[in-house]
Amino acid sequence: MHLKSLTLRGFKSFASSTTLRLEPGITCVVGPNGSGKSNVVDALAWVMGEQGAKSLRGGKMEDVIFAGTAGRPALGRAEVVLTIDNTDGALPIEYSEVTISRTMFRNGGSEYAINGQACRLLDVQELLSDSGIGREMHVIVGQGQLDAVLSATPEDRRGFVEEAAGVLKHRKRKEKALRKLEAMGANLTRVQDLTAELR
Numbered sequence: 001m002h003l004k005s006l007t008l009r010g011f012k013s014f015a016s017s018t019t020l021r022l023e024p025g026i027t028c029v030v031g032p033n034g035s036g037k038s039n040v041v042d043a044l045a046w047v048m049g050e051q052g053a054k055s056l057r058g059g060k061m062e063d064v065i066f067a068g069t070a071g072r073p074a075l076g077r078a079e080v081v082l083t084i085d086n087t088d089g090a091l092p093i094e095y096s097e098v099t100i101s102r103t104m105f106r107n108g109g110s111e112y113a114i115n116g117q118a119c120r121l122l123d124v125q126e127l128l129s130d131s132g133i134g135r136e137m138h139v140i141v142g143q144g145q146l147d148a149v150l151s152a153t154p155e156d157r158r159g160f161v162e163e164a165a166g167v168l169k170h171r172k173r174k175e176k177a178l179r180k181l182e183a184m185g186a187n188l189t190r191v192q193d194l195t196a197e198l199r
């Protein structure tokens with residue numbers, strides 16, 4: 001599995017549609033300060049479901065939408081499309097090429113799609129969770145983040161390992177199931193109270 005291409009439209013400084021084609025192996029993005037290198041990395045995190053405005057170096061989520069320049073007006077939407085080569089079947093989906101897209105409008109809300117089919121954020125997260133590019137985004141190491149990893153608490157460090165090993169997805173599912181069980185327990189108690197009252 002490898003990332004094949006990344007298309008940005010109206011995302012941060014990329015007002016016009018821009019496609020980066022990535023080959024297997026190492027890709028270097030070079031350019032002067034402020035030319036948008038980190039914005040490319042932000043786009044990658046964003047399309048994979050990143051929810052934190054701060055992680056995307058913004059104040060609020062809408063900050064990812066092209067805000068306009070002296071010569072070009074602001075846009076109303078941002079879109080990023082990531083194409084992944086899945087010929088080795090690393091992603092649990094029966095397509096040799098997988099496209100994930102995310103669109104955001106200035107009035108809020110994000111739309112996700114997998115291979116052109118609208119889907120939920122959860123579907124994107126689940127698709128990626130076993131691939132090593134999971135929702136906690138530990139595979140994207142931003143400037144200064146290496147220090148944070150080195151000084152992480154043992155608990156946080158366990159989180160990195162769990163994600164890499166694909167355990168995190170199951171832990172999240174377990175937490176969700178336990179929350180449901182708890183809610184069911186409360187409903188059951190209520191039904192028992194009502195039954196007792198009716199006797």
Ligand code: ATP
Nearest residue numbers: 012013033034035036037038039063064065066067
């Ligand atoms: P450095 O080498 O200094 O780290 P860089 O190449 O990584 O720089 P980025 O941080 O990716 O640069 O890009 C910063 C530029 O993106 C700034 O000029 C900023 O104004 C622009 N930018 C960020 N968000 C938006 C937005 N929503 N609309 C328009 N431009 C934006």
